Amino acid sequence: MRGSQSERRLLPAIALAxxxxxxxxxxxxxxxxxxxSEEGHRSLREHPPGPEPDPGPPAGFTGYPDAPQVSxxxxxxxxxxxxxxxxxxxxxANPERRKLSAPHPGLLDHGxxxxxxxxxxxxxxxxxxxxxxxxxVSFDRADQVCGQCHGDTHRxxxxxxxxxxVEKWQGERRVYSxxxxxxxxxxxxRPRAPEGPPGIRAGLEPMPDKGRKHPPVYPWQPVDExxxxx
Amino acid sequence: MSNLQSETIDQSRRRFLGAAAGAGAxxxxxxxxxxxxxxxxxxxxxxxxxxHYQRMSDEEIADAIGRIERRAKRRYxxxxxxxxxxxxxxxxxxxxxxISKCQGYRDCVSACVRENNLDRGSQMEYIxxxxxxxxxxxxxxxxxxxxxxxxxxxxxxxxxxQCMQCDNPPCVKACxxxxxxxxxxxxxxxxxxxxxxxxxxxxxxxxxxxxxxxREPQIPSEDIxxxxxxxxxxPRPRGVVEKCHFCTQRTREGRQPACQEACPTGARIxxxxxxxxxxxxxxxxNKKVFRLKEELGTEPKFWYFTD
Numbered sequence: 001m002r003g004s005q006s007e008r009r010l011l012p013a014i015a016l017a018x019x020x021x022x023x024x025x026x027x028x029x030x031x032x033x034x035x036x037s038e039e040g041h042r043s044l045r046e047h048p049p050g051p052e053p054d055p056g057p058p059a060g061f062t063g064y065p066d067a068p069q070v071s072x073x074x075x076x077x078x079x080x081x082x083x084x085x086x087x088x089x090x091x092x093a094n095p096e097r098r099k100l101s102a103p104h105p106g107l108l109d110h111g112x113x114x115x116x117x118x119x120x121x122x123x124x125x126x127x128x129x130x131x132x133x134x135x136x137v138s139f140d141r142a143d144q145v146c147g148q149c150h151g152d153t154h155r156x157x158x159x160x161x162x163x164x165x166v167e168k169w170q171g172e173r174r175v176y177s178x179x180x181x182x183x184x185x186x187x188x189x190r191p192r193a194p195e196g197p198p199g200i201r202a203g204l205e206p207m208p209d210k211g212r213k214h215p216p217v218y219p220w221q222p223v224d225e226x227x228x229x230x
Numbered sequence: 231m232s233n234l235q236s237e238t239i240d241q242s243r244r245r246f247l248g249a250a251a252g253a254g255a256x257x258x259x260x261x262x263x264x265x266x267x268x269x270x271x272x273x274x275x276x277x278x279x280x281x282h283y284q285r286m287s288d289e290e291i292a293d294a295i296g297r298i299e300r301r302a303k304r305r306y307x308x309x310x311x312x313x314x315x316x317x318x319x320x321x322x323x324x325x326x327x328x329i330s331k332c333q334g335y336r337d338c339v340s341a342c343v344r345e346n347n348l349d350r351g352s353q354m355e356y357i358x359x360x361x362x363x364x365x366x367x368x369x370x371x372x373x374x375x376x377x378x379x380x381x382x383x384x385x386x387x388x389x390x391x392q393c394m395q396c397d398n399p400p401c402v403k404a405c406x407x408x409x410x411x412x413x414x415x416x417x418x419x420x421x422x423x424x425x426x427x428x429x430x431x432x433x434x435x436x437x438x439x440x441x442x443x444x445r446e447p448q449i450p451s452e453d454i455x456x457x458x459x460x461x462x463x464x465p466r467p468r469g470v471v472e473k474c475h476f477c478t479q480r481t482r483e484g485r486q487p488a489c490q491e492a493c494p495t496g497a498r499i500x501x502x503x504x505x506x507x508x509x510x511x512x513x514x515x516n517k518k519v520f521r522l523k524e525e526l527g528t529e530p531k532f533w534y535f536t537d
Contacts, residue, residue, distance in 0.1 A: 159512040160508075161513045169481065169490075193381075195335065197374070198375065199353055201352055201444060
Protein backbone atom coordinates (compact mmCIF):
# COMPACT_ATOMS: atom_id res chain seq x y z
CA MET A 1 0.00 0.00 0.00
CA ARG A 2 2.68 2.44 1.11
CA GLY A 3 5.01 1.37 -1.72
CA SER A 4 2.39 2.01 -4.37
CA GLN A 5 1.78 5.47 -2.93
CA SER A 6 5.42 6.46 -3.14
CA GLU A 7 5.54 5.12 -6.69
CA ARG A 8 2.61 7.28 -7.53
CA ARG A 9 4.40 10.26 -6.07
CA LEU A 10 7.46 9.49 -8.15
CA LEU A 11 5.57 9.26 -11.42
CA PRO A 12 5.14 13.03 -12.04
CA ALA A 13 8.83 13.57 -11.34
CA ILE A 14 9.77 10.96 -13.93
CA ALA A 15 7.36 12.48 -16.42
CA LEU A 16 8.85 15.94 -15.78
CA ALA A 17 12.39 14.68 -16.35
CA UNK A 18 11.34 12.95 -19.56
CA UNK A 19 9.64 16.14 -20.73
CA UNK A 20 12.76 18.22 -20.06
CA UNK A 21 14.89 15.77 -22.01
CA UNK A 22 12.52 15.87 -24.94
CA UNK A 23 12.56 19.69 -24.90
CA UNK A 24 16.39 19.75 -24.94
CA UNK A 25 16.43 17.29 -27.83
CA UNK A 26 13.97 19.43 -29.75
CA UNK A 27 16.17 22.52 -29.26
CA UNK A 28 19.30 20.83 -30.58
CA UNK A 29 18.68 20.85 -34.39
CA UNK A 30 18.55 24.57 -35.27
CA UNK A 31 17.70 24.06 -38.93
CA UNK A 32 13.90 24.51 -38.52
CA UNK A 33 14.09 27.91 -36.83
CA UNK A 34 13.03 31.07 -38.75
CA UNK A 35 15.94 32.83 -40.53
CA UNK A 36 17.88 35.50 -38.71
CA SER A 37 16.95 38.91 -39.98
CA GLU A 38 19.34 41.50 -41.38
CA GLU A 39 19.47 43.35 -38.04
CA GLY A 40 20.91 40.23 -36.50
CA HIS A 41 18.01 39.00 -34.35
CA ARG A 42 14.93 36.95 -34.91
CA SER A 43 11.50 38.60 -34.91
CA LEU A 44 9.86 38.02 -31.57
CA ARG A 45 6.68 36.64 -33.10
CA GLU A 46 6.40 34.19 -35.91
CA HIS A 47 2.88 35.40 -36.57
CA PRO A 48 2.66 39.13 -35.89
CA PRO A 49 -0.88 40.33 -35.06
CA GLY A 50 -2.88 41.82 -37.89
CA PRO A 51 -4.45 45.26 -37.79
CA GLU A 52 -6.97 45.89 -34.95
CA PRO A 53 -10.45 44.82 -36.02
CA ASP A 54 -12.96 47.62 -36.49
CA PRO A 55 -15.06 47.67 -33.31
CA GLY A 56 -18.05 49.06 -35.20
CA PRO A 57 -20.99 50.58 -33.33
CA PRO A 58 -21.13 49.62 -29.63
CA ALA A 59 -23.24 46.53 -29.07
CA GLY A 60 -26.36 46.71 -26.92
CA PHE A 61 -26.63 45.04 -23.52
CA THR A 62 -26.03 41.33 -23.97
CA GLY A 63 -26.33 40.17 -20.39
CA TYR A 64 -23.96 39.37 -17.56
CA PRO A 65 -21.44 36.55 -17.67
CA ASP A 66 -22.59 33.53 -15.61
CA ALA A 67 -26.07 35.00 -15.25
CA PRO A 68 -28.79 32.44 -14.56
CA GLN A 69 -31.52 31.76 -17.08
CA VAL A 70 -34.41 34.04 -16.13
CA SER A 71 -37.81 34.45 -17.72
CA UNK A 72 -39.73 37.61 -16.98
CA UNK A 73 -43.45 37.74 -16.26
CA UNK A 74 -45.21 39.54 -19.07
CA UNK A 75 -46.07 43.12 -18.29
CA UNK A 76 -48.00 44.00 -21.46
CA UNK A 77 -51.14 42.18 -20.36
CA UNK A 78 -51.34 44.30 -17.23
CA UNK A 79 -51.23 47.59 -19.12
CA UNK A 80 -54.70 49.09 -19.29
CA UNK A 81 -54.31 50.95 -22.60
CA UNK A 82 -52.00 48.59 -24.43
CA UNK A 83 -51.45 48.44 -27.41
CA UNK A 84 -50.63 52.14 -27.56
CA UNK A 85 -50.66 52.14 -31.35
CA UNK A 86 -54.44 51.75 -31.26
CA UNK A 87 -54.53 55.52 -30.84
CA UNK A 88 -51.06 56.54 -31.88
CA UNK A 89 -51.04 54.80 -35.27
CA UNK A 90 -52.50 57.87 -36.95
CA UNK A 91 -50.84 60.53 -34.78
CA UNK A 92 -47.47 61.96 -35.71
CA ALA A 93 -45.05 61.97 -32.82
CA ASN A 94 -44.80 65.39 -31.20
CA PRO A 95 -41.40 65.68 -29.52
CA GLU A 96 -42.24 68.93 -27.75
CA ARG A 97 -42.25 68.68 -23.93
CA ARG A 98 -45.71 69.37 -22.66
CA LYS A 99 -48.23 68.17 -20.08
CA LEU A 100 -50.24 65.23 -21.36
CA SER A 101 -53.89 64.63 -20.64
CA ALA A 102 -55.60 61.36 -19.75
CA PRO A 103 -55.23 58.47 -20.42
CA HIS A 104 -51.56 59.29 -19.94
CA PRO A 105 -50.25 59.48 -16.40
CA GLY A 106 -50.45 63.09 -15.31
CA LEU A 107 -47.40 62.79 -13.10
CA LEU A 108 -43.81 62.12 -14.08
CA ASP A 109 -41.89 62.20 -10.81
CA HIS A 110 -38.84 60.31 -11.97
CA GLY A 111 -35.36 61.56 -12.74
CA UNK A 112 -35.94 64.98 -11.14
CA UNK A 113 -37.30 66.61 -14.26
CA UNK A 114 -34.67 65.26 -16.62
CA UNK A 115 -37.06 62.92 -18.40
CA UNK A 116 -39.91 63.18 -20.73
CA UNK A 117 -41.94 60.42 -22.46
CA UNK A 118 -39.52 59.81 -25.29
CA UNK A 119 -36.59 59.08 -23.00
CA UNK A 120 -38.08 55.62 -22.46
CA UNK A 121 -40.90 55.28 -25.01
CA UNK A 122 -40.13 54.71 -28.68
CA UNK A 123 -41.32 57.68 -30.75
CA UNK A 124 -41.88 55.63 -33.92
CA UNK A 125 -42.89 52.18 -32.72
CA UNK A 126 -45.46 53.22 -30.14
CA UNK A 127 -45.98 49.71 -28.77
CA UNK A 128 -42.38 49.49 -27.66
CA UNK A 129 -39.89 51.13 -25.35
CA UNK A 130 -36.53 52.48 -26.45
CA UNK A 131 -33.10 52.59 -24.88
CA UNK A 132 -31.00 55.74 -24.92
CA UNK A 133 -28.90 54.14 -27.65
CA UNK A 134 -32.03 53.87 -29.79
CA UNK A 135 -32.64 50.12 -29.50
CA UNK A 136 -36.24 48.98 -29.38
CA VAL A 137 -37.23 47.09 -26.24
CA SER A 138 -40.50 45.32 -25.56
CA PHE A 139 -42.65 46.42 -22.63
CA ASP A 140 -42.03 42.94 -21.24
CA ARG A 141 -38.31 43.65 -20.94
CA ALA A 142 -38.60 47.10 -19.40
CA ASP A 143 -35.70 46.08 -17.16
CA GLN A 144 -33.33 46.82 -20.04
CA VAL A 145 -34.55 50.40 -20.07
CA CYS A 146 -34.42 50.79 -16.28
CA GLY A 147 -31.03 49.11 -16.07
CA GLN A 148 -29.41 51.85 -18.14
CA CYS A 149 -29.34 54.07 -15.05
CA HIS A 150 -29.94 51.54 -12.27
CA GLY A 151 -27.12 49.24 -13.24
CA ASP A 152 -26.31 47.78 -9.83
CA THR A 153 -29.95 47.11 -9.14
CA HIS A 154 -30.38 45.50 -12.53
CA ARG A 155 -27.46 43.18 -11.87
CA UNK A 156 -28.88 42.25 -8.47
CA UNK A 157 -32.27 41.67 -10.05
CA UNK A 158 -30.79 39.39 -12.70
CA UNK A 159 -29.00 37.29 -10.09
CA UNK A 160 -31.97 37.27 -7.72
CA UNK A 161 -30.90 39.61 -4.92
CA UNK A 162 -33.48 42.25 -5.90
CA UNK A 163 -37.08 41.88 -6.92
CA UNK A 164 -39.40 38.94 -6.56
CA UNK A 165 -39.40 35.47 -8.02
CA VAL A 166 -42.74 33.85 -8.80
CA GLU A 167 -43.93 31.18 -6.39
CA LYS A 168 -40.99 28.76 -6.53
CA TRP A 169 -37.50 28.72 -5.08
CA GLN A 170 -36.63 25.71 -7.24
CA GLY A 171 -36.69 25.02 -10.95
CA GLU A 172 -37.23 27.55 -13.71
CA ARG A 173 -36.70 31.14 -12.59
CA ARG A 174 -39.66 33.34 -13.36
CA VAL A 175 -39.29 36.84 -12.00
CA TYR A 176 -41.45 39.91 -11.92
CA SER A 177 -40.35 42.83 -14.05
CA UNK A 178 -39.34 46.21 -12.59
CA UNK A 179 -42.64 47.88 -13.39
CA UNK A 180 -44.69 45.21 -11.61
CA UNK A 181 -43.59 46.76 -8.32
CA UNK A 182 -42.27 50.22 -9.20
CA UNK A 183 -44.45 52.70 -11.04
CA UNK A 184 -41.99 53.96 -13.67
CA UNK A 185 -43.69 57.36 -13.77
CA UNK A 186 -43.65 57.73 -9.98
CA UNK A 187 -41.23 55.18 -8.57
CA UNK A 188 -41.00 56.39 -4.96
CA UNK A 189 -42.68 53.98 -2.53
CA ARG A 190 -44.98 55.83 -0.16
CA PRO A 191 -45.34 54.85 3.52
CA ARG A 192 -48.40 52.72 4.19
CA ALA A 193 -50.22 51.28 7.19
CA PRO A 194 -48.68 48.17 8.73
CA GLU A 195 -50.55 45.02 9.69
CA GLY A 196 -51.59 45.02 13.33
CA PRO A 197 -49.15 44.40 16.18
CA PRO A 198 -49.03 41.01 17.92
CA GLY A 199 -52.00 40.36 20.17
CA ILE A 200 -51.76 40.07 23.91
CA ARG A 201 -51.30 36.53 25.10
CA ALA A 202 -54.63 34.94 26.03
CA GLY A 203 -55.49 35.70 29.64
CA LEU A 204 -53.11 38.64 30.08
CA GLU A 205 -53.73 42.40 30.30
CA PRO A 206 -51.92 44.76 27.94
CA MET A 207 -48.96 46.63 29.40
CA PRO A 208 -49.91 50.19 30.44
CA ASP A 209 -47.02 51.55 28.39
CA LYS A 210 -46.17 49.80 25.22
CA GLY A 211 -42.52 49.03 24.88
CA ARG A 212 -39.85 48.66 27.48
CA LYS A 213 -41.26 50.90 30.20
CA HIS A 214 -42.30 48.86 33.19
CA PRO A 215 -43.05 49.45 36.86
CA PRO A 216 -39.96 50.29 38.88
CA VAL A 217 -38.02 47.21 39.87
CA TYR A 218 -36.17 48.90 42.74
CA PRO A 219 -37.76 51.38 45.17
CA TRP A 220 -35.12 54.06 44.44
CA GLN A 221 -35.94 54.17 40.74
CA PRO A 222 -37.59 57.45 39.68
CA VAL A 223 -41.31 57.24 38.92
CA ASP A 224 -42.80 58.96 35.88
CA GLU A 225 -45.58 61.34 37.01
CA UNK A 226 -47.92 60.70 34.06
CA UNK A 227 -47.91 56.94 33.75
CA UNK A 228 -46.88 56.10 37.29
CA UNK A 229 -44.01 54.11 35.83
CA UNK A 230 -40.32 54.52 35.42
CA MET B 231 -29.61 -8.15 23.10
CA SER B 232 -31.75 -7.00 25.99
CA ASN B 233 -32.70 -3.93 23.97
CA LEU B 234 -33.84 -6.12 21.13
CA GLN B 235 -35.86 -8.26 23.47
CA SER B 236 -37.57 -5.30 25.11
CA GLU B 237 -38.40 -3.91 21.68
CA THR B 238 -40.14 -7.09 20.58
CA ILE B 239 -42.02 -7.25 23.86
CA ASP B 240 -42.95 -3.61 23.41
CA GLN B 241 -44.22 -4.25 19.90
CA SER B 242 -46.23 -7.29 20.83
CA ARG B 243 -47.72 -5.30 23.69
CA ARG B 244 -48.69 -2.57 21.26
CA ARG B 245 -50.27 -5.04 18.85
CA PHE B 246 -52.25 -6.53 21.70
CA LEU B 247 -53.42 -3.15 22.89
CA GLY B 248 -54.28 -2.12 19.34
CA ALA B 249 -56.43 -5.21 18.97
CA ALA B 250 -58.05 -4.53 22.32
CA ALA B 251 -58.70 -0.96 21.28
CA GLY B 252 -60.28 -2.19 18.05
CA ALA B 253 -62.62 -4.41 20.04
CA GLY B 254 -63.37 -1.46 22.33
CA ALA B 255 -64.16 0.76 19.38
CA UNK B 256 -66.56 -1.83 18.00
CA UNK B 257 -68.37 -1.79 21.32
CA UNK B 258 -68.20 2.01 21.58
CA UNK B 259 -69.55 2.33 18.04
CA UNK B 260 -72.88 0.93 19.16
CA UNK B 261 -73.26 3.59 21.86
CA UNK B 262 -75.12 6.77 20.85
CA UNK B 263 -73.17 9.39 22.86
CA UNK B 264 -69.62 10.19 21.61
CA UNK B 265 -67.15 9.02 24.21
CA UNK B 266 -63.46 10.05 24.44
CA UNK B 267 -64.18 13.67 23.55
CA UNK B 268 -65.73 12.71 20.22
CA UNK B 269 -62.76 10.53 19.36
CA UNK B 270 -62.99 6.80 18.95
CA UNK B 271 -61.39 4.55 21.51
CA UNK B 272 -59.11 3.30 18.74
CA UNK B 273 -57.86 6.82 17.99
CA UNK B 274 -57.43 7.67 21.64
CA UNK B 275 -55.41 4.55 22.26
CA UNK B 276 -53.52 5.11 19.04
CA UNK B 277 -52.41 8.62 20.02
CA UNK B 278 -51.59 7.44 23.53
CA UNK B 279 -49.21 4.81 22.26
CA UNK B 280 -47.93 6.81 19.29
CA UNK B 281 -44.16 6.62 19.02
CA HIS B 282 -41.57 9.29 18.26
CA TYR B 283 -41.72 10.40 14.62
CA GLN B 284 -38.25 9.14 13.81
CA ARG B 285 -38.98 5.71 15.27
CA MET B 286 -42.31 5.17 13.52
CA SER B 287 -42.64 2.90 10.51
CA ASP B 288 -44.36 4.17 7.38
CA GLU B 289 -47.56 2.38 8.38
CA GLU B 290 -47.52 3.91 11.84
CA ILE B 291 -47.00 7.37 10.34
CA ALA B 292 -49.92 6.76 7.99
CA ASP B 293 -52.05 5.79 11.00
CA ALA B 294 -50.94 8.91 12.87
CA ILE B 295 -51.77 11.06 9.86
CA GLY B 296 -55.23 9.50 9.72
CA ARG B 297 -55.73 10.39 13.37
CA ILE B 298 -54.54 13.96 12.73
CA GLU B 299 -57.02 14.38 9.89
CA ARG B 300 -59.91 12.94 11.86
CA ARG B 301 -59.03 15.13 14.83
CA ALA B 302 -58.99 18.25 12.65
CA LYS B 303 -62.37 17.22 11.25
CA ARG B 304 -63.79 16.93 14.77
CA ARG B 305 -62.09 20.05 16.08
CA TYR B 306 -62.49 22.44 13.13
CA UNK B 307 -64.95 20.61 10.88
CA UNK B 308 -62.49 20.82 7.99
CA UNK B 309 -61.10 18.08 5.78
CA UNK B 310 -57.39 18.79 5.93
CA UNK B 311 -54.80 16.95 3.89
CA UNK B 312 -51.86 15.99 6.06
CA UNK B 313 -48.77 14.66 4.34
CA UNK B 314 -45.40 13.47 5.46
CA UNK B 315 -43.27 15.45 3.04
CA UNK B 316 -39.69 14.12 3.11
CA UNK B 317 -36.69 16.45 2.80
CA UNK B 318 -35.20 16.77 -0.67
CA UNK B 319 -31.80 15.35 -1.55
CA UNK B 320 -28.84 17.76 -1.66
CA UNK B 321 -30.80 20.66 -0.28
CA UNK B 322 -29.97 22.76 2.77
CA UNK B 323 -32.20 25.76 3.13
CA UNK B 324 -30.95 29.22 3.89
CA UNK B 325 -32.62 32.57 4.22
CA UNK B 326 -31.39 36.09 3.64
CA UNK B 327 -33.28 39.26 4.49
CA UNK B 328 -32.50 42.69 3.13
CA ILE B 329 -32.92 45.18 5.95
CA SER B 330 -32.55 48.11 3.58
CA LYS B 331 -35.73 46.94 1.86
CA CYS B 332 -37.87 45.85 4.80
CA GLN B 333 -40.41 48.57 5.54
CA GLY B 334 -42.04 46.97 8.55
CA TYR B 335 -45.39 46.28 6.86
CA ARG B 336 -45.77 42.94 8.72
CA ASP B 337 -47.30 41.34 5.61
CA CYS B 338 -45.00 38.37 6.23
CA VAL B 339 -46.41 37.97 9.72
CA SER B 340 -50.03 37.80 8.64
CA ALA B 341 -49.21 35.47 5.75
CA CYS B 342 -47.36 33.19 8.15
CA VAL B 343 -50.25 33.12 10.61
CA ARG B 344 -52.67 32.13 7.84
CA GLU B 345 -50.36 29.60 6.21
CA ASN B 346 -49.29 27.81 9.36
CA ASN B 347 -52.65 27.61 11.14
CA LEU B 348 -51.44 29.68 14.08
CA ASP B 349 -53.71 30.61 16.92
CA ARG B 350 -55.54 33.82 16.08
CA GLY B 351 -55.62 36.67 18.52
CA SER B 352 -52.84 35.50 20.81
CA GLN B 353 -49.17 36.22 20.66
CA MET B 354 -48.48 33.14 18.58
CA GLU B 355 -46.56 34.65 15.67
CA TYR B 356 -43.44 33.01 14.31
CA ILE B 357 -42.10 36.28 12.90
CA UNK B 358 -41.37 39.21 15.17
CA UNK B 359 -40.67 42.43 13.28
CA UNK B 360 -38.45 44.59 15.47
CA UNK B 361 -38.51 48.33 15.04
CA UNK B 362 -34.94 49.44 15.59
CA UNK B 363 -33.27 52.79 16.14
CA UNK B 364 -31.41 53.79 13.02
CA UNK B 365 -27.70 53.29 13.50
CA UNK B 366 -28.14 50.85 16.36
CA UNK B 367 -28.23 47.11 16.58
CA UNK B 368 -29.23 46.98 20.21
CA UNK B 369 -32.03 44.43 20.31
CA UNK B 370 -32.97 45.45 23.84
CA UNK B 371 -34.08 48.85 22.59
CA UNK B 372 -36.20 47.37 19.85
CA UNK B 373 -39.97 47.54 19.78
CA UNK B 374 -42.13 44.89 18.21
CA UNK B 375 -45.53 46.23 19.25
CA UNK B 376 -45.04 49.30 17.05
CA UNK B 377 -48.35 50.48 15.60
CA UNK B 378 -48.00 53.85 13.83
CA UNK B 379 -50.41 54.99 11.13
CA UNK B 380 -47.82 54.46 8.43
CA UNK B 381 -44.50 52.70 8.23
CA UNK B 382 -41.59 53.14 7.80
CA UNK B 383 -41.20 55.69 10.59
CA UNK B 384 -38.48 58.28 10.14
CA UNK B 385 -35.31 57.32 11.99
CA UNK B 386 -36.24 53.65 12.37
CA UNK B 387 -35.45 50.50 10.52
CA UNK B 388 -37.09 47.11 10.71
CA UNK B 389 -35.52 43.77 11.58
CA UNK B 390 -37.79 40.75 11.25
CA UNK B 391 -36.69 37.91 13.51
CA GLN B 392 -37.88 34.34 13.19
CA CYS B 393 -36.38 30.91 13.68
CA MET B 394 -32.82 31.04 12.36
CA GLN B 395 -32.72 27.26 11.74
CA CYS B 396 -29.36 27.21 13.47
CA ASP B 397 -26.83 24.66 12.30
CA ASN B 398 -25.81 24.23 15.92
CA PRO B 399 -29.24 24.56 17.50
CA PRO B 400 -29.26 25.10 21.27
CA CYS B 401 -32.96 24.25 21.45
CA VAL B 402 -32.28 20.74 20.19
CA LYS B 403 -29.67 20.20 22.86
CA ALA B 404 -32.02 21.48 25.55
CA CYS B 405 -34.93 19.17 24.75
CA UNK B 406 -35.01 16.40 27.34
CA UNK B 407 -37.16 14.07 25.22
CA UNK B 408 -35.64 14.69 21.77
CA UNK B 409 -38.91 15.99 20.44
CA UNK B 410 -37.06 18.50 18.28
CA UNK B 411 -34.21 17.86 15.88
CA UNK B 412 -32.56 19.11 12.72
CA UNK B 413 -33.71 17.50 9.49
CA UNK B 414 -31.26 16.70 6.66
CA UNK B 415 -32.38 19.87 4.82
CA UNK B 416 -31.32 21.98 7.77
CA UNK B 417 -34.79 22.71 9.16
CA UNK B 418 -35.24 22.30 12.90
CA UNK B 419 -38.60 20.61 13.36
CA UNK B 420 -40.78 19.61 16.31
CA UNK B 421 -42.74 16.40 16.78
CA UNK B 422 -45.76 18.05 18.38
CA UNK B 423 -47.05 14.73 19.67
CA UNK B 424 -43.79 13.92 21.43
CA UNK B 425 -43.28 17.38 22.98
CA UNK B 426 -43.98 17.38 26.71
CA UNK B 427 -44.30 21.19 26.91
CA UNK B 428 -41.46 21.75 29.37
CA UNK B 429 -40.35 24.84 27.41
CA UNK B 430 -36.64 24.28 28.05
CA UNK B 431 -36.08 24.88 24.33
CA UNK B 432 -37.74 28.28 24.60
CA UNK B 433 -35.29 29.41 27.23
CA UNK B 434 -32.40 27.90 25.32
CA UNK B 435 -33.24 29.78 22.12
CA UNK B 436 -31.37 33.11 22.00
CA UNK B 437 -33.76 34.46 19.35
CA UNK B 438 -37.06 33.89 21.17
CA UNK B 439 -38.12 31.98 18.11
CA UNK B 440 -40.03 29.25 19.92
CA UNK B 441 -43.60 29.71 21.05
CA UNK B 442 -45.81 27.85 23.44
CA UNK B 443 -49.43 26.94 22.80
CA UNK B 444 -51.13 28.22 25.91
CA ARG B 445 -54.41 27.11 24.42
CA GLU B 446 -55.46 24.91 21.56
CA PRO B 447 -55.14 27.07 18.43
CA GLN B 448 -58.40 28.94 17.85
CA ILE B 449 -58.92 29.31 14.12
CA PRO B 450 -62.17 29.95 12.26
CA SER B 451 -62.97 26.88 10.15
CA GLU B 452 -62.96 28.84 6.89
CA ASP B 453 -59.45 30.16 7.62
CA ILE B 454 -57.80 26.77 8.12
CA UNK B 455 -55.05 26.04 5.63
CA UNK B 456 -55.93 22.54 4.47
CA UNK B 457 -52.54 21.79 2.93
CA UNK B 458 -50.55 20.58 5.93
CA UNK B 459 -47.42 18.65 6.71
CA UNK B 460 -46.68 16.35 9.64
CA UNK B 461 -43.51 18.18 10.68
CA UNK B 462 -45.01 21.51 9.78
CA UNK B 463 -48.30 23.31 9.93
CA UNK B 464 -50.68 20.53 10.95
CA PRO B 465 -53.06 21.60 13.72
CA ARG B 466 -51.21 21.50 17.03
CA PRO B 467 -52.55 20.42 20.40
CA ARG B 468 -52.47 22.65 23.46
CA GLY B 469 -49.36 22.66 25.65
CA VAL B 470 -46.69 22.06 23.04
CA VAL B 471 -43.94 24.26 21.67
CA GLU B 472 -43.83 25.23 18.03
CA LYS B 473 -41.72 27.39 15.78
CA CYS B 474 -41.05 28.53 12.24
CA HIS B 475 -40.20 25.53 10.08
CA PHE B 476 -39.51 27.41 6.81
CA CYS B 477 -42.98 26.24 5.67
CA THR B 478 -41.95 22.60 5.15
CA GLN B 479 -45.30 21.94 3.49
CA ARG B 480 -44.34 24.41 0.75
CA THR B 481 -40.56 24.51 0.54
CA ARG B 482 -40.10 20.76 0.38
CA GLU B 483 -42.06 20.74 -2.85
CA GLY B 484 -40.15 23.64 -4.35
CA ARG B 485 -42.45 26.50 -3.39
CA GLN B 486 -41.37 29.61 -1.53
CA PRO B 487 -42.16 30.02 2.16
CA ALA B 488 -45.31 32.05 2.77
CA CYS B 489 -43.41 35.00 4.26
CA GLN B 490 -41.27 35.36 1.15
CA GLU B 491 -44.23 35.10 -1.17
CA ALA B 492 -46.16 37.71 0.83
CA CYS B 493 -43.35 40.25 1.15
CA PRO B 494 -44.21 43.17 -1.17
CA THR B 495 -40.70 44.64 -1.00
CA GLY B 496 -38.69 41.65 -2.19
CA ALA B 497 -36.56 41.84 0.93
CA ARG B 498 -36.65 38.09 1.52
CA ILE B 499 -34.38 35.69 -0.35
CA UNK B 500 -34.77 31.96 0.18
CA UNK B 501 -32.99 29.07 -1.44
CA UNK B 502 -30.68 26.12 -1.43
CA UNK B 503 -27.31 26.80 0.17
CA UNK B 504 -25.77 23.85 -1.67
CA UNK B 505 -26.66 25.21 -5.12
CA UNK B 506 -23.90 27.63 -6.21
CA UNK B 507 -26.22 29.32 -8.73
CA UNK B 508 -29.02 30.01 -6.24
CA UNK B 509 -30.09 33.50 -5.27
CA UNK B 510 -29.07 33.00 -1.67
CA UNK B 511 -25.55 32.05 -2.67
CA UNK B 512 -25.33 35.19 -4.81
CA UNK B 513 -26.36 37.27 -1.82
CA UNK B 514 -23.88 35.58 0.50
CA UNK B 515 -21.07 36.04 -2.01
CA ASN B 516 -21.80 39.61 -3.09
CA LYS B 517 -23.55 41.45 -0.26
CA LYS B 518 -22.54 42.62 3.17
CA VAL B 519 -24.24 40.07 5.39
CA PHE B 520 -24.44 39.56 9.12
CA ARG B 521 -26.19 37.16 11.43
CA LEU B 522 -27.83 37.86 14.75
CA LYS B 523 -25.87 36.96 17.88
CA GLU B 524 -23.23 35.25 15.81
CA GLU B 525 -20.88 35.24 18.80
CA LEU B 526 -23.00 32.56 20.47
CA GLY B 527 -21.85 29.98 17.94
CA THR B 528 -25.34 28.85 17.01
CA GLU B 529 -24.49 29.11 13.30
CA PRO B 530 -27.82 30.51 12.11
CA LYS B 531 -28.80 29.80 8.51
CA PHE B 532 -30.55 33.16 8.38
CA TRP B 533 -28.56 36.14 7.18
CA TYR B 534 -29.36 39.84 7.09
CA PHE B 535 -27.91 42.03 4.40
CA THR B 536 -28.01 45.57 3.10
CA ASP B 537 -28.03 46.87 -0.43
